[in-house]
Amino acid sequence: xxxxxxxxxxxxxxxxxxxxLANEIKSDYNTHIASTTYHVAADSTNTVGxxxxxTLATVLxLANEIKADFNAHLILSGVHRTNDVHNRVxxxxxxxxxxxxxxxxxxKARYNDHVANTHVHKxxxxxxxxxSADTNNSAPNIDFNADGGAxxxxxxxxxxxxxxxDFQSTPDGSTFYNIPYVSRNTITPAFSVTQISSPSTAAIYxxxxxxxxxxxxxxxxxxxxxxxxxxxxxxxxxxxxTKLLANSGIDIGDVDVLSGTAEVISVVHHPFGKGAxxxxxxxxxxxxxxxxxxxxxxxxxxxxxxxGYTLTEIEFGLTGRNKSSSTAETVVFKWEASDxxxxxxxxFAEQTHAASAVAYEEETxxxxxxxxxxxxxTSASFQxxxxxxxxxxxxxxxxxxxxxxxxxxxxxxxx
Numbered sequence: 001x002x003x004x005x006x007x008x009x010x011x012x013x014x015x016x017x018x019x020x021l022a023n024e025i026k027s028d029y030n031t032h033i034a035s036t037t038y039h040v041a042a043d044s045t046n047t048v049g050x051x052x053x054x055t056l057a058t059v060l061x062l063a064n065e066i067k068a069d070f071n072a073h074l075i076l077s078g079v080h081r082t083n084d085v086h087n088r089v090x091x092x093x094x095x096x097x098x099x100x101x102x103x104x105x106x107x108k109a110r111y112n113d114h115v116a117n118t119h120v121h122k123x124x125x126x127x128x129x130x131x132s133a134d135t136n137n138s139a140p141n142i143d144f145n146a147d148g149g150a151x152x153x154x155x156x157x158x159x160x161x162x163x164x165x166d167f168q169s170t171p172d173g174s175t176f177y178n179i180p181y182v183s184r185n186t187i188t189p190a191f192s193v194t195q196i197s198s199p200s201t202a203a204i205y206x207x208x209x210x211x212x213x214x215x216x217x218x219x220x221x222x223x224x225x226x227x228x229x230x231x232x233x234x235x236x237x238x239x240x241x242t243k244l245l246a247n248s249g250i251d252i253g254d255v256d257v258l259s260g261t262a263e264v265i266s267v268v269h270h271p272f273g274k275g276a277x278x279x280x281x282x283x284x285x286x287x288x289x290x291x292x293x294x295x296x297x298x299x300x301x302x303x304x305x306x307x308g309y310t311l312t313e314i315e316f317g318l319t320g321r322n323k324s325s326s327t328a329e330t331v332v333f334k335w336e337a338s339d340x341x342x343x344x345x346x347x348f349a350e351q352t353h354a355a356s357a358v359a360y361e362e363e364t365x366x367x368x369x370x371x372x373x374x375x376x377x378t379s380a381s382f383q384x385x386x387x388x389x390x391x392x393x394x395x396x397x398x399x400x401x402x403x404x405x406x407x408x409x410x411x412x413x414x415x
Contacts, residue, residue, distance in 0.1 A: 006144060006145075006146070006147070006231065006232040007229075007230060007231035007232070008142070008144070008229075008230055008231075009227065009228070009229045009230075010140065010142055010227075010228045011225060011226070011227050011228075012140065012161075012163070012218050012225060012226040012227075012228065018053070018059050018063075018097070018100050018101060018104055018135040019052075019053045019054060019059055020132050021104050021105075021108060021130070021132045021133070021134070021135050022052075022053045022059050022062045022063050022066070022100075022104055023052045023053055023062075024130055024131070024132045025066055025104065025107055025108060025111060025130050025132075026048045026050070026052065026062060026066060028111075028128040028129065028130050029048060029066065029069075029070060029073075029111060029128070030047055030048055031127075031128050032115055032125055032128040033046060033047065033073055033079075034047075035125070035128075037122065037123065037125075038115070038121040038122055038123055038124075038125045039079050039080060039121065039122065040078060040079060040080060040081060040122070041078050041079055042079075043073050043076055043079045045072070045076060046069040046070070046072045046073040046076065047069070048062070048065055048066050048069050049065070050062040050065045050066075056096075056097060056100075059094075059100055060094050060095070060096075060100055063094045063100050063103050063104050063107070064093045064094055064103075066107055067089045067091075067093065067103060067107060070089060070107065070110070070111060070114075071088050071089055074087060074088060074114065080120040080121065081119070081120055081121065081122070082119065082120055083120070084114055084117060084120045086113075087110040087111075087113050087114040087117070088110070089103075089106055089107050089110050090106075091103045091106040091107075100135075101135040104134075104135050105134045105135060108130045108132075108134065111130060112129050112130055115128060115129055116129070140218055141215050141216070141217050141218070142215065142216040142217075142218070142228065142230070143213070143214070143215050144213075144214055144230075144232070145212055145213055145214070146207075146209065146210075146211040146212060146213075146214050146232045147212070147232065148209065148210045148211070148212065149209050149210065149211065149232045149233050149234050150206060150207055150208055150209035150210075150211060150232070150233045151167075151206075151207040151209075151211060151214055151230060151231070151232055151233065152204060152205070152206055152207075152230065152231050152233055153167070153181075153204070153205045153207065153216065153228065153229070153230045154202060154203070154204045154205075154227075154228070154229040154230075155196065155199045155202070155203050155205070155226065155227075155228060156199070156201070156202040156203075156226070156227040156229075157198065157199040157200045157201070157224060157225075157226050158224055158225050158226075158227070159223060159224035159225060160198075160200070160223050160224045161198065161199070161200070161223065161224030161225055161226045162197075162198045162223055162224065163197075163198070163218060163219045163226060164195050164196065164197050164198075164218070164219035165195070165196040165199065165216065165217070165218055165219070165226075165228075166178050166195050166196070166215075166216075166217040166219075167179055167181050167193075167205070167207050167214070167215075167216060167217075168214070168215040168216075168217050169211060169212070169213055169214055169215065170213050170215065171268065171270050171405070171407055172270075172281055172404065172405050173213070173281060174281070174282075174405065175317065175319075175364075175405040175407070176215055176217070177315070177317050177366070177407060177409070178193040178194075178195070179193065179207060179208070179211070179214075179266075180192065180193055180207075180208050180266055180411070181193070181205045181206060181207045181208065182205065182206045182208065183203065183204075183205055184203075184204040184205065184206060191208075191264065191411070193315070193368075195219075199226065208266075209233070216228060216230065264312075264411070264412065264413050264414070265306070265309065265411075265412050266409055266410070266411050266412075267306070267409070267410045267412070268407060268408075268409050269301070269303055269407065269408040269409075269410070270404065270405075270406065270407050270408075271301030271303070271384075271406075271408070272285060272299055272301060272318075272386070272402040272403065272404060272406040273285045273299070273401070273402045273403045273404030273405070273406060274404060275404075282403070282404075282405075283403070283404035284321070284401040284402065284403055284404070285298065285299045285401045285402040285403075286401065287399055287400070287401045288388070288399065288400050288401065289325070289397050289398075289399050290388060290389055290390060290397045290398045290399075291397070292389075293389060293390055293392075293393045294389055295332075295387040295388070295389045296387065296388065296389060296398075297385050297386070297387055298320065298322075298385075298386040298387065298388055298400045298401060298402055299385065299386055299401075299402045300383055300384070300385035300386075301383065301384050301385070301408075302341070302381050302382075302383050303381055303382050303383070303384065303408060303410065304380065304381045305377070305379075305380060305381060305382070305410070305412070306412060308414060308415055309412035309413065309414055309415060310412060310413055310414075310415045311371070311377035311378070311410055311411070311412055312411050312412060312413050313368060313410075313411040314368070314369055314371065314377065314408065314409070314410050314411065315366075315367070315368050315369070315407075315408070315409040315411075316335070316347060316365065316366055316367065316368075316369055316384075316407075316408055316409075317364060317365075317366040317405070317406060317407045317408075318335050318347070318364065318365050318366070318384070318386070318402075318406045318407075318408075319362065319363070319364040319365075319402065319403035319405055319406045320333065320335070320362070320363065320386045320388075320400060320401070320402050320403065320406075321360040321361060321362035321363075321400060321401055321403065322353060322360065322361060322388050322398055322399060322400035323353070323356055323359065323360045323361060323398075323399050323400075324353075324355045324356060324390065324391075324396055324397070324398055324399070325396045325397040325398070325399060326355065326396045327355050327356060328355055328396060329355050329390050329391050329392050329396040330352050330353060330354055330355050330390075330391030330392070331352070331353045331355075331388055331389075331390065331391060331398040331400070332350055332351070332352050332353075332388065332389050332390075332391050332398075333350075333351055333352075333353070333386070333387065333388040333389075333398075333400065334346050334347070334348060334349070334350045334351060334386075334387060335347040335348065335365060335384065335385070335386055335387075336384070336385055336387060337369075337374075337375040337382060337383065337384045337385075338374050338375055338382065338383045338385075339374060339375055339376055339377070339378065339379040339382050339383075340374070340379065341383045343374040344374055344375075344385075345372060345373035345374045345375040347365065347369060347384075348365055351363075352391060355391075355396075360399075362403070364405075364406075377410075384408060386400065386402050388400040
C-alpha cells in the first residue's frame with residue numbers, strides 16, 4: 001500500500017451508559033425482592049443500599065453490591081418456592097470501566113432470567129424486568145499509521161450526536177496528546193488542538209504532517225450517530241492541496257508552497273527520563289534523593305529554539321514521581337520553566353504528596369501554558385525542570401525521578 005492510500009470509514013453510535021443500567025437494576029431489583037406477589041415471603045435482608053451511580057467510583061460500588069445482594073437473594077431461605085441455583089452471577093467483581101460493563105450486562109441477563117422463572121416464584125414478575133440497553137463503550141479509538149504524511153478527516157454528526165473528537169498522536173505508544181489541525185469549513189482557517197464537541201453537520205479537518213501514529217479518539221455520545229471518514233495524504237498530495245488552496249485566496253497558514261519553507265512549525269521534544277531501553281518502553285531518570293530541606297532539581301532540560309521563528313504557543317505533558325524516605329514527612333514538588341536558567345516561573349502551583357515510604361506517587365501535568373514572568377519564551381533557549389523537597393526539616397528525605405513519556409510541544413511562526 002503506497003503512502004497516501006490508507007483510508008477508512010467508521011460509524012459510531014450512542015453508548016448506553018453503565019450508570020443508567022446499574023441504577024435501573026437497583027430500582028427494579030429492590031422492588032422485586034420486596035413483593036409477596038412473586039415470593040413466599042419478602043426479602044428484607046438483601047436490599048441494595050448503595051447510592052445511585054453518577055461516576056466510575058460510584059458505579060463500581062453499586063454494581064459489586066448488586067452482585068452480592070442478588071446472589072444472596074437467590075438462596076435466602078423461605079423466600080422462594082425453591083432456591084434459584086441457576087442464575088448466580090459468577091462474573092468477577094468490577095475493578096474498572098471495562099470490567100463493570102461485563103458485570104452489569106451479566107447481572108441484567110441473570111436477573112431477568114430469575115424474575116421470569118415460575119419454578120422459583122409464585123408468578124413471573126413482568127413488572128420489574130430491566131429494560132435498559134446493555135452497557136457498551138461504542139465510542140472507539142481509531143488508530144493508524146500515516147507513514148509520514150498528513151491526514152484528512154470528515155466528521156458528520158446526525159440525530160443530535162453529542163460526543164467529542166480529539167485528533168492525537170503518541171511518541172511512545174502509550175501517551176497520547178492532541179495535535180494541530182485546520183478546519184476546512186471556514187474562509188479564515190486557524191490552527192487548533194481543541195477538542196471538537198457535538199459536530200452536527202459534515203466538516204472536514206486537515207491534520208498537519210508529517211505524522212506517524214495517529215489516533216482519532218472519540219468520546220462517548222449519549223444520542224445520535226457520528227460518521228468518521230479518514231484518509232492519509234502523501235507529502236506530494238499535501239503540497240498540491242495547499243498550493244491550490246493558497247491560489248484560491250485562502251490563507252491556510254501552514255506552508256509556503258512556493259519555497260517549501262514552513263511558515264508555522266511545531267517542534268516536539270522528549271528531553272526527560274532517557275536511558276537504557278526497557279522491555280515495556282517505560283523509562284525513568286536517575287532517582288534523586290534530596291540532601292537538604294530546600295528544592296533540589298530531579299532533572300532539567302534546555303530547549304534550543306529555531307532561529308528566525310517566534311514562539312506562539314507551548315504545550316506540556318510532564319510526568320514525575322516522588323515519595324518520602326519514611327512515613328512522617330510529606331513531599332513537595334512542582335515543574336518550573338525559565339528563559340535564563342536562573343529565575344524560574346512555576347508551571348503550576350506547588351503540590352504536596354502525603355508521607356509514604358511504600359511506593360512512588362506519579363502524576364502527569366499537561367495543557368497549554370501562557371508564557372509569563374521569568375518564562376516568556378523570547379530567548380534563544382529555555383529551560384524546564386522538575387524539583388522536589390521534603391515537606392519539613394525533620395530529617396527525612398524526598399526521592400523523585402522523571403518519566404520519558406514527558407513531552408514539550410513548541411509552536412512557532414516565522415518572523
